[in-house]
Amino acid sequence: MIGPAGLDGRPERDYSGPRVRGLPLTSEEYRAQVIVGALFAVTMVAGFALLVVYLVGGDTQVQGILLTLAFGGLGAGIVVWSQRLLPTRLVTEDRHPLQPEPTAEALATADATREAEAGFARRHLLIGLLFGAFAGLGAALLIPVLSLGPAPGRSLFVTAWRKGSRVVGIDGKPVQASALPIDGVVTVFPEGAVGDAMAQTLLIRVPPDLLRLPADRMAWAPDGYVAYSKVCTHAGCPVGLYRAIEHRLICPCHQSTFDVLDGAIPSFGPAARPLPQLPIQLQPDGTFVALGGFPEPVGPSFWNMTSGGGA
Amino acid sequence: MSGGVAASGPADERVPSSDAGVPGDARPLADRGVTGGYAAPGENIPIVGGAVRFFDERTGLATFGRNALQKVFPDHWSFLLGEVAAFSFVVLLLTGTFLTLFFRPDTTPTTYAGPYVPLRGATVSSAFDSVMQLSFVVRAGLLMRQIHHWAALIFVAAIVTHLARIFLTGAFRRPREVNWIIGFGLLLLALGEGFSGYSLPDDLLSGTGLRIAYSAALSIPFIGPWFASLFFGGAFPSAGFISRLFVIHVMLLPGALIGGISIHLLIVWLQKHTQYKGPGATEHNVVGLRLWPGQTFRSVGLFFLTVAVIALLGGLFQINPVWEYGPFVPYTAASPAQPDYYIGWLEGLLRMAPGWQVTLFGVTIPEPFVPGVVIPGLLFGGLWAWPFIEARITGDHREHHLLDWPWEAPWRAATGVGIAAIFVVLMLAGANDVIGAWLGIPVETLTVVFRVLVFVFPVVAWFVTYGLARGRLRRGSAPISRPGGIALRRNASGGFEEIHERSAEAIAHRAGEP
Numbered sequence: 001m002i003g004p005a006g007l008d009g010r011p012e013r014d015y016s017g018p019r020v021r022g023l024p025l026t027s028e029e030y031r032a033q034v035i036v037g038a039l040f041a042v043t044m045v046a047g048f049a050l051l052v053v054y055l056v057g058g059d060t061q062v063q064g065i066l067l068t069l070a071f072g073g074l075g076a077g078i079v080v081w082s083q084r085l086l087p088t089r090l091v092t093e094d095r096h097p098l099q100p101e102p103t104a105e106a107l108a109t110a111d112a113t114r115e116a117e118a119g120f121a122r123r124h125l126l127i128g129l130l131f132g133a134f135a136g137l138g139a140a141l142l143i144p145v146l147s148l149g150p151a152p153g154r155s156l157f158v159t160a161w162r163k164g165s166r167v168v169g170i171d172g173k174p175v176q177a178s179a180l181p182i183d184g185v186v187t188v189f190p191e192g193a194v195g196d197a198m199a200q201t202l203l204i205r206v207p208p209d210l211l212r213l214p215a216d217r218m219a220w221a222p223d224g225y226v227a228y229s230k231v232c233t234h235a236g237c238p239v240g241l242y243r244a245i246e247h248r249l250i251c252p253c254h255q256s257t258f259d260v261l262d263g264a265i266p267s268f269g270p271a272a273r274p275l276p277q278l279p280i281q282l283q284p285d286g287t288f289v290a291l292g293g294f295p296e297p298v299g300p301s302f303w304n305m306t307s308g309g310g311a
Numbered sequence: 312m313s314g315g316v317a318a319s320g321p322a323d324e325r326v327p328s329s330d331a332g333v334p335g336d337a338r339p340l341a342d343r344g345v346t347g348g349y350a351a352p353g354e355n356i357p358i359v360g361g362a363v364r365f366f367d368e369r370t371g372l373a374t375f376g377r378n379a380l381q382k383v384f385p386d387h388w389s390f391l392l393g394e395v396a397a398f399s400f401v402v403l404l405l406t407g408t409f410l411t412l413f414f415r416p417d418t419t420p421t422t423y424a425g426p427y428v429p430l431r432g433a434t435v436s437s438a439f440d441s442v443m444q445l446s447f448v449v450r451a452g453l454l455m456r457q458i459h460h461w462a463a464l465i466f467v468a469a470i471v472t473h474l475a476r477i478f479l480t481g482a483f484r485r486p487r488e489v490n491w492i493i494g495f496g497l498l499l500l501a502l503g504e505g506f507s508g509y510s511l512p513d514d515l516l517s518g519t520g521l522r523i524a525y526s527a528a529l530s531i532p533f534i535g536p537w538f539a540s541l542f543f544g545g546a547f548p549s550a551g552f553i554s555r556l557f558v559i560h561v562m563l564l565p566g567a568l569i570g571g572i573s574i575h576l577l578i579v580w581l582q583k584h585t586q587y588k589g590p591g592a593t594e595h596n597v598v599g600l601r602l603w604p605g606q607t608f609r610s611v612g613l614f615f616l617t618v619a620v621i622a623l624l625g626g627l628f629q630i631n632p633v634w635e636y637g638p639f640v641p642y643t644a645a646s647p648a649q650p651d652y653y654i655g656w657l658e659g660l661l662r663m664a665p666g667w668q669v670t671l672f673g674v675t676i677p678e679p680f681v682p683g684v685v686i687p688g689l690l691f692g693g694l695w696a697w698p699f700i701e702a703r704i705t706g707d708h709r710e711h712h713l714l715d716w717p718w719e720a721p722w723r724a725a726t727g728v729g730i731a732a733i734f735v736v737l738m739l740a741g742a743n744d745v746i747g748a749w750l751g752i753p754v755e756t757l758t759v760v761f762r763v764l765v766f767v768f769p770v771v772a773w774f775v776t777y778g779l780a781r782g783r784l785r786r787g788s789a790p791i792s793r794p795g796g797i798a799l800r801r802n803a804s805g806g807f808e809e810i811h812e813r814s815a816e817a818i819a820h821r822a823g824e825p
Binding site for chain 1: 381382383386450451453454457486519522523525526527529530531532533535536537539540541542543544545546547548549581582583591594595596597598599600601604605608609611612613614615616617618619620622623625626627640641642643644645646647648658661662663664665666667668670673674675676677678679682683710712743744754755758
């Protein structure tokens, strides 16, 4: 069924009759043909030009433009063709019900199926056992899944820092206290674990009289040298920004802000707990060693962090 | 069962020509269930016709093919948004295949020795090295990489716009809830594809993104540490993760997308398109262009134009210049750091959430769990279930094939715009450092502003949209018409009646039109 003519309001022209070669074109058709032809020519030229540019080692921009012209000419030509040279008359198609009325034959088949199903549906015990079998298979499928990674174990609770670990810089050499000016900050690692994601630590030097650490942790920060985990307690990004005037560490990812003088307590942003402080000791030769590992897990929180399990 | 029915179906529905060996089908088109005047391609052409007959004799598909070519597609630009998404996906598959031939999913450290001078001598992963090679040495490699990245951005944008169109016009209503669910699943897959692809080059930005994803996984109560370890293959940064991500990006997710898109389109085919209210359109028909040649020409044209636009973006607009970010180093972070826009809302959620963390009975609920897992789950889960939520609210469980104009369901439009407003605020909050630097406002102030806005702006947007839609609806008693077309007016019972062109009523309505 062809819909009423001019349904879409476009000027009407009958395209349905037999087209004879050599039939005179209307001027609009002629113009459209010229446009489409020109657009296809653009594609032709741009395609070959692209090949030439590529062969002489041309740059990304020129290739991008030529590729655009190549595809654009073709696309625009086809669209103009469809709009100007093809019938745009709207037609109507009936919608059929999505669920047709069942035929007598289908009903008969369904009855037969029901009969056949009886041999299955009545066996309740077997069906129960079948589900049990699937559950067993499901459990067996856990085997490859559990092989995908190691058990987390204690890995989230401990880092490479040990009692007596020498504090070294990114170059692996021990950090000299004298090399760090007041308000200076340097990224440090335990000797032997340079670059370790979990052990990364910031050594910051602040004026000693400004430090307001809990009493039992004052000794962990000799002469105003204080060391905090560099792993943000929010989402684990390296806490890479230090605003020396305010003595604040800022995580560039989500702007969690930690007060260095107050024991790296979060003062703004999404982080919920302080950066763990590393106990360090100044050696007679002007280098540092750790008095132990971090007292609590570094990095983002996890559910059994406080219960200390380690599944 | 269905096989049995088909085999015993009425014989006159099959094409006798294949059995009789007569070229073509001798019956009139109308007898074959064909309603239009177009002949199938290949008929009366010896070679093509012969090939068609060869396959038809062995498959019986020619009748289906002929009917398919007659299928009617509604003629409205907004129906093309989904096509743009599908075409971007084709571009992604083609350029992506090219990229896989050069990319090495391997984190083994190596020393960069390529032509980009600032990084020469730097220790980089093999993956990063291969991306550098692709960008600076392989001819047209950078073009392909940038086209691939831009196509991904267009892909997600087209899906979201398509989804907004479906939402605002009520196209998701029965019987199309199924396709809404599949389509929404496709959006999630596309987001996963985007994020996994963004993370593959092993540059500083993508490594930071993975670090955050790992932390979000870690925050899941009870199973978090296990889940993160199994998914990432150990503690972050695990050596094997890039190759694992590569398999996800080039096999698992594309496979799921191809399967999902196929089912999505098959269902559209079976259910036929919805259509806007307009001349001749009813709940029981489809008014538009036939698949061949009208719709085919438009779609093919649109395909090439989509490719052209993506090629222009990929050729002229630099994207993801990994050489400027440098290789991933676990103790370094870039600032300002921005993800691709489609992850921006999640970044905003993480940034603006207050630092609240609860520990009860030895169980800690990590801070990122609520903004990083629960709220995205609620937002997406709510949208996913929307067809059922709306049907429950309105009590309307009937089939709908005629679309609402957005203003015809003011509260739906308002809800849609309200949800969009939430995402807009979240995306802006995800760029708070950039916006802050640009406006010269401290990030802290800006974050507080966004914390307020995320509640206020959607409510304001809801009421404004509702008011606008109601206003439009009141003026909407004017006939829906196009110049030279048939004028229809909605009557009290919800149906449509035709207004004759010259009737005084129609003229009065016309005059009242804005």
